[in-house]
Amino acid sequence: MxxxxxxxxxxxxxxxxxxxxxxxxxxxxxxxxxxxxxxxxxxxxxxxxxxxxxxxxxxxxxxxxxxxxxxxxxxxxxxxxxxxxxxxxxxxxxxxxxxxxxxxxxxxxxxxxxxxxxxxxxxxxxxxxxxxxxxxxxxxxxxxxxxxxxxxxxxxxxxxxxxxxxxxxxxxxxxxxxxxxxxxxxxxxxxxxxxxxxxxxxxxxxxxxxxxxxxxxxxxxxxxxxxxxxxxxxxxxxxxxxxxxxxxxxxxxxxxxxxxxxxxxxxxxxxxxxxxxxxxxxxxxGDDDGLRVPPRVAPWQVVIVPMLRGTPEGADLLAYCDELQAALVRQTAFGEPLRAFIDRRAMKTATKRWSWIKKGAPIVVEIGARDLAARKVTFIRRDRLYGEDGQPSNASLDIDSFAGQAGMTLDELQQGLFDEASERLERGIRRDISDLGALKEHFEGTKHPGWVEVEWARPTGADLEQIVGQLKALKLTLRNVSMNAAPATGKCIFTGEPAAERILVARAY
Amino acid sequence: MxxxxxxxxxxxxxxxxxxxxxxxxxxxxxxxxxxxxxxxxxxxxxxxxxxxxxxxxxxxxxxxxxxxxxxxxxxxxxxxxxxxxxxxxxxxxxxxxxxxxxxxxxxxxxxxxxxxxxxxxxxxxxxxxxxxxxxxxxxxxxxxxxxxxxxxxxxxxxxxxxxxxxxxxxxxxxxxxxxxxxxxxxxxxxxxxxxxxxxxxxxxxxxxxxxxxxxxxxxxxxxxxxxxxxxxxxxxxxxxxxxxxxxxxxxxxxxxxxxxxxxxxxxxxxxxxxxxxxxxxxxxxGDDDGLRVPPRVAPWQVVIVPMLRGTPEGADLLAYCDELQAALVRQTAFGEPLRAFIDRRAMKTATKRWSWIKKGAPIVVEIGARDLAARKVTFIRRDRLYGEDGQPSNASLDIDSFAGQAGMTLDELQQGLFDEASERLERGIRRDISDLGALKEHFEGTKHPGWVEVEWARPTGADLEQIVGQLKALKLTLRNVSMNAAPATGKCIFTGEPAAERILVARAY
Structure with missing residues (x-):
């Protein structure tokens, strides 16, 4: 586990x-x-x-x-x-x-x-x-x-x-x-x-x-x-x-x-x-390890953690980190210079690693003596944190390949986060509920009920207020009428009149 | 005049x-x-x-x-x-x-x-x-x-x-x-x-x-x-x-x-x-025509005013302005992409020209039919507004030369503003006043007295308060002790004690 x-x-x-x-x-x-x-x-x-x-x-x-x-x-x-x-x-x-x-x-x-x-x-x-x-x-x-x-x-x-x-x-x-x-x-x-x-x-x-x-x-x-x-x-x-x-x-x-x-x-x-x-x-x-920041809005896209032990070799390690950072900031990601940071704090490597995982930095690199010797870069992708064995999973590339591919990796990571959320949104909208009883049942009987798009007559004034009150009792609110909603074809879920459009109903922050 | x-x-x-x-x-x-x-x-x-x-x-x-x-x-x-x-x-x-x-x-x-x-x-x-x-x-x-x-x-x-x-x-x-x-x-x-x-x-x-x-x-x-x-x-x-x-x-x-x-x-x-x-x-x-913004901090470094007359030729004129803007933003000034703007407002050319002069845009370009025909650019430098005849002075260059030189011209303009202000600062500091009577006379008898650097004993507490009060009566304040001030060699202008350092005295905002 x-x-x-x-x-x-x-x-x-x-x-x-x-x-x-x-x-x-x-x-x-x-x-x-x-x-x-x-x-x-x-x-x-x-x-x-x-x-x-x-x-x-x-x-x-x-x-x-x-x-x-x-x-x-x-x-x-x-x-x-x-x-x-x-x-x-x-x-x-x-x-x-x-x-x-x-x-x-x-x-x-x-x-x-x-x-x-x-x-x-x-x-x-x-x-x-x-x-x-x-x-x-x-x-x-x-x-x-x-x-x-x-x-x-x-x-x-x-x-x-x-x-x-x-x-x-x-x-x-x-x-x-x-x-x-x-x-x-x-x-x-x-x-x-x-x-x-x-x-x-x-x-x-x-x-x-x-x-x-x-x-x-x-x-x-x-x-x-x-x-x-x-x-x-x-x-x-x-x-x-x-x-x-x-x-x-x-x-x-x-x-x-x-x-x-x-x-x-x-x-x-x-x-x-x-x-x-x-x-x-x-x-x-976010996930159960903290935030995952989409690379395009991440303050740092790649964070480099030198595995310092307070030994004389530390200077060589830091020089190698500087070289890696310099190679990265020459790359572009999303049409801008890539943003890479070296975490030089006097703390344990594991503490630093996990602080960046919790912060959601897209790529966390750890550089130790073996990486330096082999001119390798060992890194964790925040979107693929665990391997199939349930252990934190990292990969290793030679420094030039890593730097050369970093922009593309960030692109892929950004797209992956979007796709994951899009799929969740699409899956999370029910469009087949047309009576109030079923609506109530759906929201009260489902753990993650998501949203429901219902047909309605677009009532105004006091009529609307009454519906808002009804929904409030179910902790529900009217969200919006999507620009891309299909045309209404049936009856208003609230009044039974001919529907005018489709509106989203959901619990909300 | x-x-x-x-x-x-x-x-x-x-x-x-x-x-x-x-x-x-x-x-x-x-x-x-x-x-x-x-x-x-x-x-x-x-x-x-x-x-x-x-x-x-x-x-x-x-x-x-x-x-x-x-x-x-x-x-x-x-x-x-x-x-x-x-x-x-x-x-x-x-x-x-x-x-x-x-x-x-x-x-x-x-x-x-x-x-x-x-x-x-x-x-x-x-x-x-x-x-x-x-x-x-x-x-x-x-x-x-x-x-x-x-x-x-x-x-x-x-x-x-x-x-x-x-x-x-x-x-x-x-x-x-x-x-x-x-x-x-x-x-x-x-x-x-x-x-x-x-x-x-x-x-x-x-x-x-x-x-x-x-x-x-x-x-x-x-x-x-x-x-x-x-x-x-x-x-x-x-x-x-x-x-x-x-x-x-x-x-x-x-x-x-x-x-x-x-x-x-x-x-x-x-x-x-x-x-x-x-x-x-x-x-x-600033000068008597408004602000002059140093190019490095100017929102727009080059403003292009098309001389529109509401005629069909206007479209060609605007296309030429677009071409010029595109050529300019490919240039760099102070290590950043050059900032150029086209003023498309429906106003008289002279009104627009003077609005940008008063705002202090570093270079104002006016594009008319003749410029378009000859692929020229006619422009005003904000730091050289008037010719020797006292009339607004402009210059003309072919479009490629103008765009190619724009970054350098902005550099020169920036340096010119700094040099002008530096000379004024240097000229404006008197360092040869060593008694209170002469200080008073200088500030009361000169139209633009500037600043005076005086030697003082760096008094504190009540002694200092008394001096501050004396200066206040002359509308003067103590400014600072320059990091580059020469060492003190004489007596405190306020107390007659051996001086500790040199401090600037001036009227202030």
């Missing part, structure tokens, strides 16, 4: 396993500040890779980065009514601008109370809309396309690292267009950007589609999402794109003069992806 | 000129949120270049990026006494976590008051120190080297864009070492990183040296800075590196077990550089 690196397995307790991966892979930790986590270097390194790859794509869409204030006056929120309703309940409020020592303890200084309290941004539509109001005068100024990398705060009562924290990091794209058509097209382009990024970079297969009315961003006309399936069968919304229509433009008076000199409201959109993606990465690619 | 692009010149009113450059170059604008600015795409593009170039250097020093909470509980600040004293007076305080509609207006919900108020980080020594306390157990764990890119808030009563805003962006390096020697060496390495970055990337000559006691970071043993001279002769502190000794380690119990299994306090350091650098860039390289 295999003795895995983690003490909790996925099948034992998925939630505890998730938390242990985060701890053992040194991705993040509790900060001591309520609801806020510390993102440790390995977690941050993954986020930096996400940032670099997303940023290139965002710029290619024509968006420029800009930076808007952290603080938003309360009055800005009052303008878009639905938006207030959706966000007002969970924001951090700054009321004072100075501390004072009172009886030996620091307290907010009563003489430094703000006339208008400031909200720590939960999202930036209001403050960016106010800038759009100033920037946009004529059709010549459109489109305006902005992106912001920032921290946002949404006060959360129950937090879970990466998935739901009071403060998180994200990018938010914001744009204004002259016409409804352009705005809708751009909303879908952003959705496609997320789909492509998730699949190609994070090796995360997703379903892109439109959210139902009850899951729309507060103030939006339509909200689209990409949804990924975790290994416990639950859904994770991994990125959203919102068509805001003229709702925010009307609230903030974002008007332009058209070619006939008439004033029209601009059409705005916004879209965001956050550090939540790292939570998804863990739950899609 | 030259008619410049700005309505205020540097010699008319330097402060108003600074503000006009920011507006006309679209670097930043007021946000409507007290003390917070919006960094617009061109300003953010420069900051992104700073980030990329600094981040590479920071990683080469062995620091990993991480992310720590925005909010810090008040109690964390109470631990390091001097640190509280230095920061407690100007912090944003979060006291509530929910809003409530009261009489139709949103207010902090009295039922959602935090038990312990949270401070929006003014800097992160306290919260990172708490993590170091957990992470550091043994000598094997040292050094720990972290960097954070983040927003920080220090409540400011009088703000000036980029130079002093309540919220600003920065990087903060934090590290812990086993010995005092290692910590001191690392503090100076960070200082050297800043010096090299400022000079090589921002073309900003600086004086690196140690700050006097009164200018130390609250809680530090020594603070070092790089100081740059603005065109009005004032000094700008453009980056600081702090040796914290064991002060923070003692307050936060950051101890490690040494090789003899005994517990010792770690030695910590911190260092930071912020968006303030952009203010420096403006005041060092």
């Amino acid at each position: 295999i003795k895995h690196a983690l003490t909790v397995t996925r099948s034992d307790d998925f939630a505890a396993w998730y938390q242990q991966v985060i701890t053992e892979a040194e991705l993040a930790e509790e900060s001591g500040v309520r609801g806020c986590m510390i993102i440790r270097p390995w977690g941050m390194g993954i986020w930096e890779r996400f940032q670099r790859l997303l940023d290139d794509r965002i710029k290619a869409l024509g968006h420029d980065n800009a930076y808007f204030p952290l603080f938003i006056p309360i009055s800005y929120f009052a303008k878009e009514a639905e938006h207030v309703e959706g966000f007002a309940k969970e924001m951090a409020v700054v009321t004072h601008h100075r501390l004072k020592a009172v009886d030996g303890a620091l307290r907010p200084d009563p003489d430094a109370e703000l006339a208008e309290p400031l909200v720590v941004r939960p999202t930036s539509e209001t403050v960016i809309g106010a800038a759009f109001n100033r920037w946009i005068k004529s059709w010549r100024d459109l489109p305006v396309r902005i992106n912001q990398w920032s921290n946002v705060v949404r006060w959360e009562m129950r937090t879970r690292m990466f998935l739901r924290t009071s403060e998180f990091l994200w990018q938010e794209g914001h744009a204004a267009y002259a016409t409804a058509d352009e705005a809708r097209r751009a909303t879908l382009e952003a959705l496609e950007l997320y789909r492509e990024f998730a699949q190609q970079c994070a090796a995360m297969p997703v379903i892109a589609g439109e959210k139902p009315e009850n899951e729309r961003f507060p103030g939006a006309v339509s909200t689209f999402s990409i949804e990924a399936m975790m290994q416990d069968g639950k859904a994770l919304q991994a990125g959203t794109s919102h068509l805001l229509g003229t709702n925010f433009a009307a609230a903030q008076d974002i008007r332009y003069q058209n070619e006939d000199s008439q004033f029209e409201l601009a059409h705005t959109i916004s879209w965001g992806m956050s550090t939540r993606m790292i939570g998804g990465l863990i739950m899609i690619h | 030259i008619k410049h692009a700005l309505t205020v010149t540097r010699s008319d009113d330097f402060a108003a000129w600074y503000q006009q450059v920011i507006t006309e170059a679209e670097l930043a604008e007021e946000s409507g949120v007290r003390g917070c600015m919006i960094i617009r795409p061109w300003g953010m593009g420069i900051w992104e270049r700073f980030q990329r170039l600094l981040d590479d250097r920071i990683k080469a020093l062995g620091h990993d990026n991480a992310y720590f909470p925005l909010f810090i509980p008040i109690s964390y600040f109470a631990k390091e006494a001097e640190h509280v004293e230095g920061f407690a007076k100007e912090m944003a305080v979060v006291t509530h976590h929910r809003l409530k509609a009261v009489d139709g207006a949103l207010r902090p919900d009295p039922d959602a008051e935090l038990a312990e108020p949270l401070v929006v980080r003014p800097t992160s020594e306290t919260v990172i120190g708490a993590a170091f306390n957990r992470w550091i157990k043994s000598w094997r764990d040292l050094p720990v080297r972290i960097n954070q890119w983040s927003n920080v808030v220090r409540w400011e009563m009088r703000t000036r864009m980029f130079l002093r805003t309540s919220e600003f962006l920065w990087q903060e390096g934090h590290a812990a070492y086993a010995t005092a020697d290692e910590a001191r060496r690392a503090t100076l390495e960070a200082l050297e990183l800043y010096r090299e970055f400022a000079q090589q990337c921002a073309a900003m000559p600086v004086i690196a040296g140690e700050k006097p006691e009164n200018e130390r970071f609250p809680g530090a043993v020594s603070t070092f800075s790089i100081e740059a001279m603005m065109q009005d002769g004032k000094a700008l502190q453009a980056g600081t590196s702090h040796l914290l000794g064991t002060n923070f380690a003692a307050a936060q119990d950051i101890r490690y077990q040494n090789e003899d299994s005994q517990f010792e306090l770690a030695h910590t350091i911190s260092w930071g550089m912020s968006t303030r650098m952009i203010g420096g860039l403006i005041m060092i390289h």
Whole structure:
């Protein structure tokens, strides 16, 4: 039997396993500040890779980065009514601008109370809309396309690292267009950007589609999402794109003069992806030995562990590691220079090996005296950790072959992780359930029920709320209507009316 | 007489000129949120270049990026006494976590008051120190080297864009070492990183040296800075590196077990550089036509303006611009692919030309029908804007020569900006003033007095405070003791005692 690196397995307790991966892979930790986590270097390194790859794509869409204030006056929120309703309940409020020592303890200084309290941004539509109001005068100024990398705060009562924290990091794209058509097209382009990024970079297969009315961003006309399936069968919304229509433009008076000199409201959109993606990465690619990071987003793709024993031969060993690293960084992987690291820490080889396995470095190399003598490289592939005998399995190649093949191996590893997750997603969606009883039975009677795509009549308002309530009792939520869903042909599973489309139903994070 | 692009010149009113450059170059604008600015795409593009170039250097020093909470509980600040004293007076305080509609207006919900108020980080020594306390157990764990890119808030009563805003962006390096020697060496390495970055990337000559006691970071043993001279002769502190000794380690119990299994306090350091650098860039390289961005940090190094007239020939013109852009991005400048942009906006050519001149794009190309016919490129170098006749001067080259020489031209432009500023710095420092009367006379009687390097006895405590007060009456401050200062040979200009070293005195931002 295999003795895995983690003490909790996925099948034992998925939630505890998730938390242990985060701890053992040194991705993040509790900060001591309520609801806020510390993102440790390995977690941050993954986020930096996400940032670099997303940023290139965002710029290619024509968006420029800009930076808007952290603080938003309360009055800005009052303008878009639905938006207030959706966000007002969970924001951090700054009321004072100075501390004072009172009886030996620091307290907010009563003489430094703000006339208008400031909200720590939960999202930036209001403050960016106010800038759009100033920037946009004529059709010549459109489109305006902005992106912001920032921290946002949404006060959360129950937090879970990466998935739901009071403060998180994200990018938010914001744009204004002259016409409804352009705005809708751009909303879908952003959705496609997320789909492509998730699949190609994070090796995360997703379903892109439109959210139902009850899951729309507060103030939006339509909200689209990409949804990924975790290994416990639950859904994770991994990125959203919102068509805001003229709702925010009307609230903030974002008007332009058209070619006939008439004033029209601009059409705005916004879209965001956050550090939540790292939570998804863990739950899609992790195994009972820790995380497996897809090579394209791995801070280090090859980690070299010299088997140092504090003997004089150590210097030769390190020189050989340097040579290997130099040979590797001359290679390319995914069109970029390969990223290789030498772990020189004064620790036991086994400790270092397992620390990188738990972190999920794609390839871990161990160099000992015999490798040096034979100019060989002994390595472990993170996706093929155990041999058929249940023991950690390694392979050996001469140094030139190893370096020469490294890029291709990483490619293969990336594709393997994607294929594994894709197969799981495909297998995990039931499309043959057409009555509520069978739906209930499926979710209550199956250990990993996955998702069910059902036909429905796309009800709205109170009718929809009632269905949402029914599903909630089963711990289920409506996810999205896939862009690739087959047309509806039967009856609505909830109302019995003729169905309008097919929607995904699932438990979700 | 030259008619410049700005309505205020540097010699008319330097402060108003600074503000006009920011507006006309679209670097930043007021946000409507007290003390917070919006960094617009061109300003953010420069900051992104700073980030990329600094981040590479920071990683080469062995620091990993991480992310720590925005909010810090008040109690964390109470631990390091001097640190509280230095920061407690100007912090944003979060006291509530929910809003409530009261009489139709949103207010902090009295039922959602935090038990312990949270401070929006003014800097992160306290919260990172708490993590170091957990992470550091043994000598094997040292050094720990972290960097954070983040927003920080220090409540400011009088703000000036980029130079002093309540919220600003920065990087903060934090590290812990086993010995005092290692910590001191690392503090100076960070200082050297800043010096090299400022000079090589921002073309900003600086004086690196140690700050006097009164200018130390609250809680530090020594603070070092790089100081740059603005065109009005004032000094700008453009980056600081702090040796914290064991002060923070003692307050936060950051101890490690040494090789003899005994517990010792770690030695910590911190260092930071912020968006303030952009203010420096403006005041060092700007001229009466706007900003001049050193090519190495310019978001776009070559901007191509097609002279479109809405005629069918426009398509050929754009195709030629595309060809030129493609030829340029195949070139390298400063070891990176050259950055070239085509301005396709539906505006008059002159408007577009001057917008890029005011923004300070290093090379602006204008392509008209004649250029296309002759396969020529007509361009303006931002550092040679006017010919001897006082008219905007352009040059023309065939397309291959232009593209082939572009990298070299940018190199030359970068060096030219640095040389110009270096000469100004060298010319701007007086080293021959040895009595207080002459110092006073120099600063009161000269329009651009620049800096004076004086000999002093390095007084401390109350003696130093008295001198600082004397200087303050003359609007002067002590800047730093240059690492390259000549040894002191005479008497202290303030006390008449034998001098210990030479220190820079200047007006400052």
